[in-house]
Amino acid sequence: EAQVTQNPRYLITVTGKKLTVTCSQNMNHEYMSWYRQDPGLGLRQIYYSMNVEATDKGDVPEGYKVSRKEKRNFPLILESPSPNQTSLYFCASKGENTEAFFGQGTRLTVV
Amino acid sequence: SQKIEQNSEALNIQEGKTATLTCNYTNYSPAYLQWYRQDPGRGPVFLLLIRENEKEKRKERLKVTFDTTLKQSLFHITASQPADSATYLCARRYGGATNKLIFGTGTLLAVQP
Numbered sequence: 575e576a577q578v579t580q581n582p583r584y585l586i587t588v589t590g591k592k593l594t595v596t597c598s599q600n601m602n603h604e605y606m607s608w609y610r611q612d613p614g615l616g617l618r619q620i621y622y623s624m625n626v627e628a629t630d631k632g633d634v635p636e637g638y639k640v641s642r643k644e645k646r647n648f649p650l651i652l653e654s655p656s657p658n659q660t661s662l663y664f665c666a667s668k669g670e671n672t673e674a675f676f677g678q679g680t681r682l683t684v685v
Numbered sequence: 686s687q688k689i690e691q692n693s694e695a696l697n698i699q700e701g702k703t704a705t706l707t708c709n710y711t712n713y714s715p716a717y718l719q720w721y722r723q724d725p726g727r728g729p730v731f732l733l734l735i736r737e738n739e740k741e742k743r744k745e746r747l748k749v750t751f752d753t754t755l756k757q758s759l760f761h762i763t764a765s766q767p768a769d770s771a772t773y774l775c776a777r778r779y780g781g782a783t784n785k786l787i788f789g790t791g792t793l794l795a796v797q798p
Contacts, residue, residue, distance in 0.1 A: 609788075617774070675731075
């Protein structure tokens with residue numbers, strides 16, 4: 575079954591404690607992306623990757639890092655989380671001229 | 686810049702009626718537009734893709750149109766049901782990059798029984 579898997583689904587952490595949200599896809603897609611979704615603001619792209627070792631900033635990259643060492647994985651790293659990064663996060667992958675497949679989402683709370 | 690605009694106000698309709706959601710885009714026409722459904726707290730799920738050279742696309746009770754003159758796509762759900770209640774997102778391809786998508790903020794549809 576084609577899927578994008580994110581972990582964890584829910585996370586509560588404290589300000590400044592580094593965390594990683596993992597994302598994995600099984601469709602051999604080259605393109606992967608991270609979004610955050612906040613009420614009234616829709617999906618905003620954080621970072622995207624066109625292929626292995628090729629990442630680029632989206633619309634709201636500040637405070638985030640990503641890496642793409644293998645095609646299937648695209649982790650999102652928050653080196654020093656702050657309360658304004660409390661949000662619902664989605665990972666997505668996409669093939670050439672196809673639809674995007676989204677993960678189940680990660681609800682992050684930073685206190 | 687390329688943007689996607691959707692009506693941010695919720696759309697409330699009665700069960701059995703046709704729901705019509707609007708997506709407007711700026712700049713040049715994208716090669717295609719996509720529509721997704723999103724339930725609360727869950728990831729968007731793809732519904733339909735319509736290409737620039739297609740006027741209309743149908744899938745069961747869903748219909749999408751693409752008007753390059755108006756720079757607009759309409760998404761219709763006929764014989765709507767309470768189970769159709771969700772947020773519907775429109776997305777366009779970004780520039781010449783075949784894989785990057787930009788999304789509208791979505792329109793919340795509420796179908797009353």
